[in-house]
Amino acid sequence: xxxxxxxxxxxxxxxxxxxxxxxxxxxxxxxxxxxxxxxxxxxxxxxxxxxxxxxxxxxxxxxxxxxxxxxxxxxxxxxxxxxxxxxxxxxxxxxxxxxxxxxxxxxxxxxxxxxxxxxxxxxxxxxxxxxxxxxxxxxxxxxxxxxxxxxxxxxxxxxxxxxxxxxxxxxxxxxxxxxxxxxxxxxxxxxxxxxxxxxxxxxxxxxxxxxxxxxxxxxxxxxxxxxxxxxxxxxxxxxxxxxxxxxxxxxxxxxxxxxxxxxxxxxxxxxxxxxxxxxxxxxxxxxxxxxxxxxxxxxxxxxxxxxxxxxxxxxxxxxxxxxxxxxxxxxxxxxxxxxxxxxxxxxxxxxxxxxxxxxxxxxxxxxxxxxxxxxxxxxxxxxxxxxxxxxxxxxxxxxxxxxxxxxxxxxxxxxxxxxxxxxxxxxxxxxxxxxxxxxxxxxxxxxxxxxxxxxxxxxxxxxxxxxxxxxxxxxxxxxxxxxxxxxxxxxxxxxxxxxxxxxxxxxxxxxxxxxxxxxxxxxxxxxxxxxxxxxxxxxxxxxxxxxxxxxxxxxxxxxxxxxxxxxxxxxxxxxxxxxxxxxxxxxxxxxxxxxxxxxxxxxxxxxxxxxxxxxxxxxxxxxxxxxxxxxxxxxxxxxxxxxxxxxxxxxxxxxxxxxxxxxxxxxxxxxxxxxxxxxxxxxxxxx
Amino acid sequence: xxxxxxxxxxxxxxxxxxxxxxxxxxxxxxxxxxxxxxxxxxxxxxxxxxxxxxxxxxxxxxxxxxxxxxxxxxxxxxxxxxxxxxxxxxxxxxxxxxxxxxxxxxxxxxxxxxxxxxxxxxxxxxxxxxxxxxxxxxxxxxxxxxxxxxxxxxxx
Numbered sequence: 080x081x082x083x084x085x086x087x088x089x090x091x092x093x094x095x096x097x098x099x100x101x102x103x104x105x106x107x108x109x110x111x112x113x114x115x116x117x118x119x120x121x122x123x124x125x126x127x128x129x130x131x132x133x134x135x136x137x138x139x140x141x142x143x144x145x146x147x148x149x150x151x152x153x154x155x156x157x158x159x160x161x162x163x164x165x166x167x168x169x170x171x172x173x174x175x176x177x178x179x180x181x182x183x184x185x186x187x188x189x190x191x192x193x194x195x196x197x198x199x200x201x202x203x204x205x206x207x208x209x210x211x212x213x214x215x216x217x218x219x220x221x222x223x224x225x226x227x228x229x230x231x232x233x234x235x236x237x238x239x240x241x242x243x244x245x246x247x248x249x250x251x252x253x254x255x256x257x258x259x260x261x262x263x264x265x266x267x268x269x270x271x272x273x274x275x276x277x278x279x280x281x282x283x284x285x286x287x288x289x290x291x292x293x294x295x296x297x298x299x300x301x302x303x304x305x306x307x308x309x310x311x312x313x314x315x316x317x318x319x320x321x322x323x324x325x326x327x328x329x330x331x332x333x334x335x336x337x338x339x340x341x342x343x344x345x346x347x348x349x350x351x352x353x354x355x356x357x358x359x360x361x362x363x364x365x366x367x368x369x370x371x372x373x374x375x376x377x378x379x380x381x382x383x384x385x386x387x388x389x390x391x392x393x394x395x396x397x398x399x400x401x402x403x404x405x406x407x408x409x410x411x412x413x414x415x416x417x418x419x420x421x422x423x424x425x426x427x428x429x430x431x432x433x434x435x436x437x438x439x440x441x442x443x444x445x446x447x448x449x450x451x452x453x454x455x456x457x458x459x460x461x462x463x464x465x466x467x468x469x470x471x472x473x474x475x476x477x478x479x480x481x482x483x484x485x486x487x488x489x490x491x492x493x494x495x496x497x498x499x500x501x502x503x504x505x506x507x508x509x510x511x512x513x514x515x516x517x518x519x520x521x522x523x524x525x526x527x528x529x530x531x532x533x534x535x536x537x538x539x540x541x542x543x544x545x546x547x548x549x550x551x552x553x554x555x556x557x558x559x560x561x562x563x564x565x566x567x568x569x570x571x572x573x574x575x576x577x578x579x580x581x582x583x584x585x586x587x588x589x590x591x592x593x594x595x596x597x598x599x600x601x602x603x604x605x606x607x608x609x610x611x612x613x614x615x616x617x618x619x620x621x622x623x624x625x626x627x628x629x630x631x632x633x634x635x636x637x638x639x640x641x642x643x644x645x646x647x648x649x650x651x652x653x654x655x656x657x658x659x660x661x662x663x664x665x666x667x668x669x670x671x672x673x674x675x676x677x678x679x680x681x682x683x684x685x686x687x688x689x690x691x692x693x694x695x696x697x698x699x700x701x702x703x704x705x706x707x708x709x710x711x712x713x714x715x716x717x718x719x720x721x722x723x724x725x726x727x728x729x730x731x732x733x734x735x736x737x738x739x740x741x742x743x744x745x746x747x748x749x750x751x752x753x754x755x756x757x758x759x760x761x762x763x764x765x766x
Numbered sequence: 767x768x769x770x771x772x773x774x775x776x777x778x779x780x781x782x783x784x785x786x787x788x789x790x791x792x793x794x795x796x797x798x799x800x801x802x803x804x805x806x807x808x809x810x811x812x813x814x815x816x817x818x819x820x821x822x823x824x825x826x827x828x829x830x831x832x833x834x835x836x837x838x839x840x841x842x843x844x845x846x847x848x849x850x851x852x853x854x855x856x857x858x859x860x861x862x863x864x865x866x867x868x869x870x871x872x873x874x875x876x877x878x879x880x881x882x883x884x885x886x887x888x889x890x891x892x893x894x895x896x897x898x899x900x901x902x903x904x905x906x907x908x909x910x911x912x913x914x915x916x917x918x919x920x921x922x
Contacts, residue, residue, distance in 0.1 A: 701876075
């Protein structure tokens with residue numbers, strides 16, 4: 080089934096009128112989505128409804144557009160703020176007229192999704208439902224869990240780090256609740272401000288750590304007395320050799336009140352002391368780690384689950400400031416979506432950051448300039464209004480190279496690459512330092528020049544554990560292919576069909592099912608879902624088939640990922656795929672789909688089932704769909720650069736390698752590694 | 767006599783079929799747009815509130831129970847499926863299917879649309895045919911196996 084957008088003709092006419100140059104502000108909303116379908120040869124004579132979504136608007140004067148229309152229902156109106164900051168007047172105006180006057184409609188509704196999860200339909204009006212849309216919305220609104228089942232009352236999702244920003248209603252509740260319970264006092268803030276980080280001491284090592292500190296304390300105290308000095312600071316000054324120890328003791332002393340302040344803050348925010356895992360005061364135990372993780376997820380802090388700098392900084396800030404940052408990030412994704420832009424300043428030092436420019440414009444026009452203004456805004460608008468809530472904003476024109484059919488391409492640079500085994504013959508870890516990390520750059524070609532729109536860190540493959548056919552785990556080098564490729568299929572809510580070589584231990588998880596705790600298949604990793612191996616969206620790298628042959632798919636994709644630490648870590652590797660944080664992957668593919676010809680295929684059903692044995696139970700992976708397919712026509716060019724090969728090994732080692740720590744039955748031969756596409760790289764889920 | 771009766775029934779069926787076809791054709795004609803006019807998009811069909819999930823086991827001669835957490839959903843009798851109705855798009859059902867003498871199977875049914883869940887059950891004495899079955903390591907703990915690079919990395 081092909082998605083035939085009913086606006087095809089209208090857009091064809093618009094394209095014929097020279098709309099492919101610089102974009103006018105009013106053309107932002109989904110312009111290229113409509114253009115996409117013009118490439119579908121089967122689309123010819125579809126009726127155009129009189130006021131279809133995203134249809135070109137008739138010009139409306141500014142004066143006409145700004146007329147108050149409080150009488151209009153929510154789906155016909157948009158909020159305009161007129162007047163100076165601090166004295167602004169909120170006014171509901173006619174949304175269609177606003178678009179006609181060059182305004183962009185910023186969707187602040189609770190049922191907003193990025194383009195990849197928007198509702199689509201065939202030309203005949205038959206919906207092309209996306210299985211994951213309902214779950215995405217349920218997660219964003221704190222109504223559903225990752226399986227699409229109702230969330231427990233009062234439970235929060237905090238999934239922004241995984242690409243699902245909270246809805247405006249969720250943020251509204253956060254602002255209002257935090258005003259009642261500020262969880263912030265100056266004494267605690269000062270205690271946290273006094274440290275940069277809090278040293279992590281594993282619960283099992285606490286006594287050992289205390290003994291070590293006592294020893295150092297004795298040592299410096301003896302030195303102070305011997306030198307006849309009044310304080311340790313004087314000792315550090317007079318005897319520089321002692322300075323690091325004195326500094327360390329002072330730092331560790333400051334960490335105690337900081338830790339206590341963090342405990343108070345996390346408890347007040349409802350993140351510590353409410354779960355089943357018990358916390359022991361002053362100790363960075365599992366309960367504390369989970370609370371810190373919750374805090375990081377709530378405020379989109381990319382850090383390991385410890386009290387490191389960014390986390391500590393956020394813990395020292397008033398809640399309303401963090402809430403305001405949360406709101407600006409949520410609005411950022413909606414601005415990016417409404418304006419169909421991508422440039423975030425990542426391409427180079429001098430590259431333009433349209434994302435921040437447009438966000439600032441939107442926040443200024445909405446007069447959401449700080450936490451207090453945002454709180455006041457939310458108090459003026461009850462939660463029910465966010466069921467359908469659009470704002471009219473005027474955005475600057477996009478650069479000249481924007482059009483409905485941009486000449487886009489992707490370059491993946493693998494950076495520094497090591498093929499050597501990451502451990503010595505004795506089984507010790509062998510460092511493989513990289514100075515240049517892998518990157519993914521999206522280019523557009525305009526006026527004969529390649530313009531980098533954005534450049535992000537990504538991953539390449541490395542040494543990974545795999546389960547062989549004999550049931551034992553081995554190491555295998557998972558190669559990221561080099562050379563020209565294309566992306567033909569972009570899949571939202573993609574499903575990863577775990578290759579048979581996937582370690583069984585990762586394929587099950589514990590879950591409460593209808594009131595009973597049991598082990599089930601771990602669909603988190605299979606998808607569709609934000610934790611899935613392919614994240615919330617994936618583009619499939621293939622070598623185009625020649626002379627009527629099928630594309631060659633070696634299992635490599637560029638996809639979203641919840642494993643953000645693997646993307647930013649010096650030691651992070653994939654199974655061959657190129658990972659991006661989910662929100663970045665969503666932005667990139669939404670942009671590509673909105674600025675390239677494409678066909679919406681919709682949900683691609685399959686009836687996949689595979690069983691595996693784990694602890695006397697057979698677990699059946701059952702996947703009814705591959706995901707929601709968009710087909711790029713023509714496909715998007717991709718080039719993967721080899722990078723610089725480091726170490727002695729200049730080519731990847733083929734086949735399985737026993738791990739030094741693995742226990743294998745005596746004489747068990749190392750089995751041959753499977754050579755299929757799905758087994759080689761990321762694998763699974765392809766054509 | 768029998769042959770004649772059969773013929774009569776067949777003729778009647780053909781006649782009814784022809785009339786039905788003609789009625790459909792007439793009905794279609796009645797709504798067909800004039801030449802050159804754009805067809806009006808048909809309104810999408812409303813979906814039913816519930817979906818139907820049909821559970822079966824393979825081999826179908828087996829009797830099995832289907833358990834959803836604490837609740838027993840029902841029994842799949844030999845050659846008789848278990849049919850369950852659930853609210854549409856209300857989240858998946860993680861169920862365990864148990865047949866006597868077989869390895870229990872944990873599987874999932876979805877509520878996005880009507881579906882059939884045919885569960886293969888494996889006799890306990892054939893569990894070594896399932897993916898993931900592995901020969902146990904002997905009590906002495908085993909030793910590292912050889913590797914494809916001739917032991918260059920792990921020779922002792």
